[in-house]
Amino acid sequence: MSDSGKGKRRLVADRRYNAKASAPAKKPAPAKPAKKKARKPARARSRNPIVAFFGGLLRLIGRIVWVVTSRVALVALLLVGLWVGYTYTQLPPAAEMLDGRAKGSVTLYDRNGEVFAWRGDQFGGVVTADSVSRHLKHAVIATEDRRFYWHLGISPRGIASAIRINLSEGRGPLQGHGGSTITQQTAKLLCLGVRFDPDIWETEAEYVADCRKTSLARKAREAIYSLAMEAKYSKDEILSIYLNRAYLGAGAYGAEAAAQRYFSKPAALLTPAEAAMMAGLLTAPSTLAPTNDLARSQNRANVVIGLMEDQGYLTAAEAREARANPATLSQAAERRTGGYFADWVMDTLPPFADISSREDVEITTTLDPRLQAAAEAAMTNVFEAKVREGSKAQAAIVVMSADGAVRAMVGGRKLGVSGVFNRATQAKRQTGSAFKPFVYATALELGYSPYDTVVDEPFCMNIPGSGQWCPENYTRNYAGRVSLTDALKRSLNIPAIKISESVGRDLVARVATDFGIDSRVVDTPSVALGVSEASLLEMTGAFAGILNGGSSVAPYGITRLRYQGDDDPLLDKAGGIGERVIQEEAARQLVFMMEKVISEGTGTRAQLDGRPAAGKTGTSNEQRDAWFVGFTADYVAGVWMGYDDNTPLTGVTGGGLPAEIWREAMLRVHDGLPVRELPMAVPPRPQPQVQQQPQRQPQPQRRQRQNDPVGDILNQVLRDLFGN
Template identity: 40%
Template sequence: MPRPKSPRTRPTWRRRFALALKIFVGLGVLALIGLVIAVYVARAQLPSFDELKSSPNGQMIRVHAADGTVIVSLGPSYGEWLSFDQIPTVMRDAMVAVEDRRFRSHIGIDPIGLARSAKLAIERRGEGRRLQGASTITQQVARTIFLSNKYDVGRKAREAILALAMERKFSKDQILELYLNKVYFGGGAYGIDAASRRFFGHGAEALSLSEAAVVAGLVKAPSRYSPTADAEAAVGRAGVVIRLMQETGKITAAQAAAANPTGVALAPAPRQNSVRYFTDWALPQLETLIDETTRPLDVWTTLDLNMQRAADAAVRANAPKNAQGALVTIDRDGAIRAMVGGTDYVSSNYNRATQAVRQPGSAWKLFVYLAALEAGHKVEDKVVDAPITINGWSPRNASGANRGEMTLRTAFAYSVNTVAARLGQEVGFGTVADMARRFGITTPVDTRPAMVLGTSDVRLLDMTRAFASVANQGVAIIPYGITKVTAQGETIYAQAVDRSQVLVAPYVAQQMTDLLQTAVNTGTGRAAQIGRPVAGKTGTTSSNKDGWFVGFSSGLTTGVWMGRDDAKVVPGLQGGTAPARAFATFMKTAVANRPVEEFDTKVTLPEWALEPDEESYFGQPDNGVYVDADGNPIDQPAPPAEDSTDDGDRVAPPAPVPQSEQNPEQLDQDWIDRVLDRTPAPAPRPTPTPRPAAMSAPPRVPEQPSDRVLIRPQEARPTQ
């Protein structure tokens, strides 16, 4: 009879299985204890809900115009934070349906979702796919705020621990609020409000069902499903979201059928217009103004949108064909009200108002005459227009003729080069250079004699600043574009205007303004007249490569430059033509709502009135090309039907002044004819009489490749 087996003789496999089970359970218990400890340690270290709300996704910068309008938004996020109650129900339901349908029931991780994803990963292991679709909304919040998007096992483990900890510390509503305000939706937009404004042009609190479906569909692949990049893919993904919302009972079949993602109106893409010239100049200054690199910023600027539009239009309308233009206008306190750095920001973001350095031509004579006035000259002082040689340099006037004794007023109004050279020699060329630096010229200044004709390269902003300081009674104007900066409602920077730096005595500035008025009223800048007091100066460089006009009226100072970036000839371009016309076009709009302001000195006419055949004095354009009204070259000169500026381009004559309002000292044409011993022509608009031999234009000098004023021993190309 066989003996019963002893308990000690049980099969070895059973004993091993029991031992392994005990070890496994023990390890599981230890792992669970470790997980609980890790979760509660993480929970204790989690920031508060308010701190998580303020944690940045990257610094946001919103730039405001002077009227508060947001003109540019920079950085990865620019939406408003919406509390849970402010978020539309359709948006909350859409996001839960498509991203985490068991959000309300899981503990931070979703075992069912993990199992399904693991199964799919095993089935598709030959396709090289990784575990996808298992992250809950809570895990995505943890990853967005605390972790990176790098995919590895360690990161997934930390993500799961943080998700469990967050579920222990925050409510489901708080987690969903964090998620909807922080998740990335593409196009630089973090959060539903940023996405709504980016794609639909309105805040998220007004999202419709179809719009919410489009936004919810972006999270899976922001670039692939972006409505601005692939509208068809975005609509298809939105359809999936709407179907899932119906499946989960969030919307009815009727609501799903009524939804129409294809009918969603997208916000127009922001235009890269001329405003960007201003913001590209102003925003880099934040590095020196503030020390805030995390909180979102609101930057309040001086830009006047109406003036900016007018400036853009004026440059586009008046810039010669194939040429560029730039304009900047400064208010009486230094505030930049408009800045245009080119004819088209999209094709060229090079800012010619602040970056380009070009020769200013006779606009530079501002500093020559300021130095002379400060040295004791008066506007009515007599000077001599006669040949002069300085260290081997012999400047000449555009006509090649000299007129003898004249007043400073006449010499400035008609931009007489020999007088400028004589004044520069008298006061010292170094003194003129110092005056330019005093008034804000930041580029190197040449101190050779020819510098009086504007041979030193300058920036348009610097020249405009100099004229603005003259308009400000000789008190320095410091241009600025940022008035204040706020971070989450706190003002961290505010502009303080400095009015303490006196550059020249007020009487010097007043006399300079007197001269500048004359240049606009009867001299080289007549095309800049706008029907109210204006003071300014033209500038033209050799072979018509640069044209300038800088002037002021009613508290605004505006500078205009035109030319080619490659410094090639622009036929017909003179400071008194396209730049002066652009100035007038812009200023008529810019000062329309400002009161008319008279200058301290009244307009006084120069000794001579402009002669009918003005080229006998001013000469023809030094490139010798006849041009039409648009600056295009023509074969034959048109019969003179209008007066022209000093720059050789034709403009409409000023409106006649009623006899009752004429200055008794006004010189009429009969008087000029008698003094010059001319025989009055029988026709109302006669063909100009031939020039006397002594008044004939000098032979043209072959064009030089450089854009600088042509300067040679014993001769210099005139600048006007």
């Protein structure tokens, strides 16, 4: 065998792995980190001299700011603490802060002794957080400050939220929502401890307005005062002050006054629904007051009930009960607006007894609530049934006794309102033919008889400086010879003018003025046609003088006035009858003539179904005013109708709608009263004879007048011109 194969390599398979793999196992070397992108070391970056300089500068400024602000904050806290401490020492005991009322309220009672109206600010008795209904306490906290028992007097969260809301609504940061706690609101009610000083503020209203101003400086003072109150008083003492001083609408300050004002009950007895309504008033007391808008007040109360339920003050069942039975005004509260009558009484108060006197006044008035309701119902019924929808025509009613005691007053179609234009007392309008009874009263006083005659015919007269004047009757027809009674019942113009000129228009003006027409009676021949102006109250009072036998009356609404707490009255009035104007016989004959107006003449639509009544219709120039004024043996009533802007009435005369309103009112006024005869005298009929002009009877005795030679001569000249 050959050894030629020696020295050759062994035939083996090619290596599939790295030679290192076949090497003996060695301890694995630590894994090298993956190579990263080369970065410049941080130390290398900071070495940029510019960056390093500014970085160090910023750090230095930061240290300086911290040192300064921390020191300033400490100083500020120290100053605030000192300020709070000083304010703390100035605060009086909580009991002295409960009742800060300013006197000057007026309480009005009707003739039955029941309160029917309040004027001025009303304050009830002092209450505490423990003495009021727990529902009221919870409602106020739930509505105004849910964290009241946990904060220290101010709520940064609430302030921040209020600023955010104000800015989002486009207002200034301090305009609108205030984010105030109950403590802050109490501080504001206390005017931050500043008392009213007449040397600084002319009126208390200016003082209050100044207290309510909002600014950053005042907010800061308010916060300090609040912190001091929190330190001085307990939470319930602060809440008690708030409940006594908060304004709750309708002139009521404090929980007790508001509870009595709206619900005629003490604050301790309020139900959840009533408490929710009162707490809801705190945001907008005048707007939300139930006397102003009951439905709106109830809607707000529902929101408060929801808050009380959410915060655990009411169970779900109690909340449902409160929503199902919303609070309503008591019957007494509903009628305590006082309306037009209360406004008139306030206007007639003597200076020592009005609101500005800063004394609490109690007034007993002549108002009869039954008659007031009768007048209001008559107004409503006639306008609903007889006046076209949308009409702007207005009306007024006055009802009074024969001595001038005003028993009811309606000053316009809108009822149950106060502080508005009173057409019964403030509107001065032409009286039209309603003035004619004063013409005939003058004639009767001078001796004329209701059966004397005068010729109704076309008539003209020259008026110096104005030329010829030719008046006409309303119908433009003429009746020929008529008695004074027929002339009045048919409201003929020509006979009235002739009689007025015959007796002397100056005497006619004097009689009208003496009967109570305070407005100036014009001295022209047209005075007999009622061109002079008067208020409805004046006209009704003047007719009361005819009813009572010829004596003047001063319409009045106050029978007794005293300061609250005093037994001795400042004013005690038994009646308003004044001096005699015409003799009683003349007055009784005039009543006879005026009775014919209703039974046979222009006022037949005012008939009272068998009850004797007398009165007079009146329609002014161009039908701008329509009147009916009349009386029974018990009451006098006057009705005026027209437009506030003097627009002529369409198809309305005194014998129309005013007479119907008068009838509706008087039927209700006399409901249940016995029928009484009118105090009238039926004169004997004269024997038939031919007369060309009214014949004067022998002049009866009458009240003495001052001698007036010039007037006597003028009267004689007029009689020569127009006949006796």
